[in-house]
Amino acid sequence: xxxxxxxADLGEWGLIERLGAYAPPGQFDDDGALISPDADRxxxxxxxxxxxxxxxSDATMGPEDLGWRAAAANLSDLAAMGCHQVxxxxxxxxxxxxxxxxxxxxxxxxxxxxxxxxxGDLLGGDCSGGQQRLLAxxxxxxxDPGRPIRRRDGxxxxxxxxxxxxxxxxxxLALLQGELEPLAxxxxxxxxxxxxxxxxxxxxxxxxxxxxxxPGEPWRVAGMDSSDGxxxxxxxxxxxxxxxxxxxxxxxxxxxxxxxxPQAEQWCLGGGEDFELVLALDPVWAEALVEQLEGAQVIxxxxxxxxxxxxxWGTAPLRWADGTALAPADAAGFSHFH
Amino acid sequence: xxxxxxxADLGEWGLIERLGAYAPPGQFDDDGALISPDADRxxxxxxxxxxxxxxxSDATMGPEDLGWRAAAANLSDLAAMGCHQVxxxxxxxxxxxxxxxxxxxxxxxxxxxxxxxxxGDLLGGDCSGGQQRLLAxxxxxxxDPGRPIRRRDGxxxxxxxxxxxxxxxxxxLALLQGELEPLAxxxxxxxxxxxxxxxxxxxxxxxxxxxxxxPGEPWRVAGMDSSDGxxxxxxxxxxxxxxxxxxxxxxxxxxxxxxxxPQAEQWCLGGGEDFELVLALDPVWAEALVEQLEGAQVIxxxxxxxxxxxxxWGTAPLRWADGTALAPADAAGFSHFH
Numbered sequence: 001x002x003x004x005x006x007x008a009d010l011g012e013w014g015l016i017e018r019l020g021a022y023a024p025p026g027q028f029d030d031d032g033a034l035i036s037p038d039a040d041r042x043x044x045x046x047x048x049x050x051x052x053x054x055x056x057s058d059a060t061m062g063p064e065d066l067g068w069r070a071a072a073a074n075l076s077d078l079a080a081m082g083c084h085q086v087x088x089x090x091x092x093x094x095x096x097x098x099x100x101x102x103x104x105x106x107x108x109x110x111x112x113x114x115x116x117x118x119x120g121d122l123l124g125g126d127c128s129g130g131q132q133r134l135l136a137x138x139x140x141x142x143x144d145p146g147r148p149i150r151r152r153d154g155x156x157x158x159x160x161x162x163x164x165x166x167x168x169x170x171x172x173l174a175l176l177q178g179e180l181e182p183l184a185x186x187x188x189x190x191x192x193x194x195x196x197x198x199x200x201x202x203x204x205x206x207x208x209x210x211x212x213x214x215p216g217e218p219w220r221v222a223g224m225d226s227s228d229g230x231x232x233x234x235x236x237x238x239x240x241x242x243x244x245x246x247x248x249x250x251x252x253x254x255x256x257x258x259x260x261x262p263q264a265e266q267w268c269l270g271g272g273e274d275f276e277l278v279l280a281l282d283p284v285w286a287e288a289l290v291e292q293l294e295g296a297q298v299i300x301x302x303x304x305x306x307x308x309x310x311x312x313w314g315t316a317p318l319r320w321a322d323g324t325a326l327a328p329a330d331a332a333g334f335s336h337f338h
Numbered sequence: 339x340x341x342x343x344x345x346a347d348l349g350e351w352g353l354i355e356r357l358g359a360y361a362p363p364g365q366f367d368d369d370g371a372l373i374s375p376d377a378d379r380x381x382x383x384x385x386x387x388x389x390x391x392x393x394x395s396d397a398t399m400g401p402e403d404l405g406w407r408a409a410a411a412n413l414s415d416l417a418a419m420g421c422h423q424v425x426x427x428x429x430x431x432x433x434x435x436x437x438x439x440x441x442x443x444x445x446x447x448x449x450x451x452x453x454x455x456x457x458g459d460l461l462g463g464d465c466s467g468g469q470q471r472l473l474a475x476x477x478x479x480x481x482d483p484g485r486p487i488r489r490r491d492g493x494x495x496x497x498x499x500x501x502x503x504x505x506x507x508x509x510x511l512a513l514l515q516g517e518l519e520p521l522a523x524x525x526x527x528x529x530x531x532x533x534x535x536x537x538x539x540x541x542x543x544x545x546x547x548x549x550x551x552x553p554g555e556p557w558r559v560a561g562m563d564s565s566d567g568x569x570x571x572x573x574x575x576x577x578x579x580x581x582x583x584x585x586x587x588x589x590x591x592x593x594x595x596x597x598x599x600p601q602a603e604q605w606c607l608g609g610g611e612d613f614e615l616v617l618a619l620d621p622v623w624a625e626a627l628v629e630q631l632e633g634a635q636v637i638x639x640x641x642x643x644x645x646x647x648x649x650x651w652g653t654a655p656l657r658w659a660d661g662t663a664l665a666p667a668d669a670a671g672f673s674h675f676h
Binding site: 007022049050055098100101125128131136140 | 342343344346347356357361362383384385387388389392433435439442447449450459462463464467470474476478
């Protein structure tokens with residue numbers, strides 16, 4: 001008899017694909033979800049889990065940073081849907097009985113700081129015991145229904161734009177975990193650790209998109225955030241848009257000071273948790289956006305799909321503009337089931 | 339030096355009280371939350387955690403029942419706020435890598451059955467590894483902003499109404515855990531197990547309240563659901579309404595066939611997870627509601643507060659109509675931190 005299928009066999013994308021079958025068509029396509037068509041089309045909801053030992057540890061992050069990060073990860077999903085307003089969030093907290101109140105207080109303090117910075121209220125939640133500390137955050141936001149950002153809206157010929165540098169968060173994690181010796185540049189070291197502990201959701205992206213929209217051009221913006229890695233974001237946009245993605249190696253969005261590190265390229269593509277926006281836009285709009293949004297740059301383009309290529313639910317193959325394929329390990333990003 | 343305060347020292351109510359300080363005033367008062375005043379006042383959001391070993395176990399419940407129950411618990415919170423429409427829910431799933439897909443499929447199958455019965459869509463979610471299986475559900479619903487149900491809206495003189503029998507779910511759990519010998523009545527045994535595995539959220543409560551509202555009387559309905567126990571629900575309504583609660587021992591809402599069990603009274607008050615509505619209403623309205631809603635009955639009343647009584651955030655002392663105090667253990671209900 002065959003072994004029963006386990007979550008580890010499916011992997012995260014495989015699991016999400018199967019779970020999407022329980023929801024209305026297209027409901028699981030993006031970072032967040034528009035609620036049902038007969039209700040208010042402007043409301044977006046998104047849920048994220050943060051589990052001790054997987055998404056956070058006391059060794060790399062205090063409770064206030066964790067709270068900030070938990071909020072920021074969800075607000076980044078709202079930004080990636082095109083939200084202009086954060087309504088608020090609910091927090092499910094599981095923690096062992098022995099957990100100090102001071103830790104919980106720190107987490108909620110960090111959450112509140114993020115809400116004070118980006119808007120929205122703590123709306124509610126639930127608490128439970130548990131073997132492992134865990135935060136389950138659901139965020140609500142509003143968008144203009146005429147201006148959504150969706151993964152599936154890319155087309156061949158679009159340019160791929162990154163809203164900022166990638167790899168810094170992974171560098172910060174490496175420094176905090178002692179994977180790397182302290183850097184010669186104290187300034188880079190501090191920037192990397194801050195990028196890991198206090199990521200900034202790009203809620204400024206929508207206004208820049210609106211300001212740079214070419215006159216007369218209809219709204220069509222494909223995108224998602226890079227929480228699970230730049231490579232995975234590009235692959236998901238390309239896959240959902242039935243395109244293939246071509247990246248320019250010389251235009252990878254590395255933080256300047258990081259370019260000399262041997263891991264720079266790998267962490268830029270697969271480090272994850274940079275919480276930038278990755279967008280696919282008509283070339284004229286893409287170039288205008290790069291002028292408008294500081295730190296944004298063109299990193300590649302969408303091409304027509306390979307006729308015989310794999311047609312995954314979540315991903316499409318990536319290649320460099322010189323024709324070589326990216327090694328899957330480089331672009332692998334973060335997977336929750338190994 | 340004093341030991342640091344732990345969650346076990348605070349208890350669940352103490353923890354929620356402290357966490358409420360991070361939210362707008364009144365935001366944590368009820369089973370669900372209305373979103374911020376400048377946004378849509380008709381939207382309600384509620385979050386529940388279900389943790390393996392605390393809220394469920396393979397020994398008492400298969401995955402389909404768990405999925406149904408997880409959805410029902412959240413829909414019950416929407417019912418307890420006065421929602422007339424279920425918009426849908428998001429699901430955060432944490433599970434070890436070795437978890438069989440079939441288990442996850444069962445859970446989502448049960449969730450879908452509940453949504454098919456009561457309305458609403460699976461809106462989205464997140465998945466993660468973890469040591470312990472856990473579901474974090476956030477449900478969204480809509481109410482008429484002129485017809486909310488809130489814990490704090492009770493007044494001295496109101497009658498307390500229960501929408502149905504209590505204790506059956508706890509009896510079902512006792513049978514499933516082998517705490518009790520199989521019952522002589524197979525019919526009661528099956529009803530109790532069904533009550534535990536397939537609770538029915540009282541989304542029919544609102545229509546009965548509307549139909550029974552006395553002409554000319556303004557809307558004022560205090561209430562919550564009895565997920566954590568009838569006694570705890572009554573105590574919370576009384577506490578938030580600055581009243582004390584008086585229960586009539588002869589009118590406890592026991593399931594008929596259960597009245598002979600020695601545990602009947604204790605499980606009726608403290609068993610939990612019956613997911614009925616507990617309401618406080620003007621007497622004329624209360625009597626009309628009992629006519630309208632099958633299974634509903636008056637169980638006691640709200641009295642003015644004891645001048646020197648404790649003023650807890652979550653609870654008020656309960657007493658019997660003959661003047662004796664309820665033993666706290668009887669009404670203790672379910673607490674998530676011990």
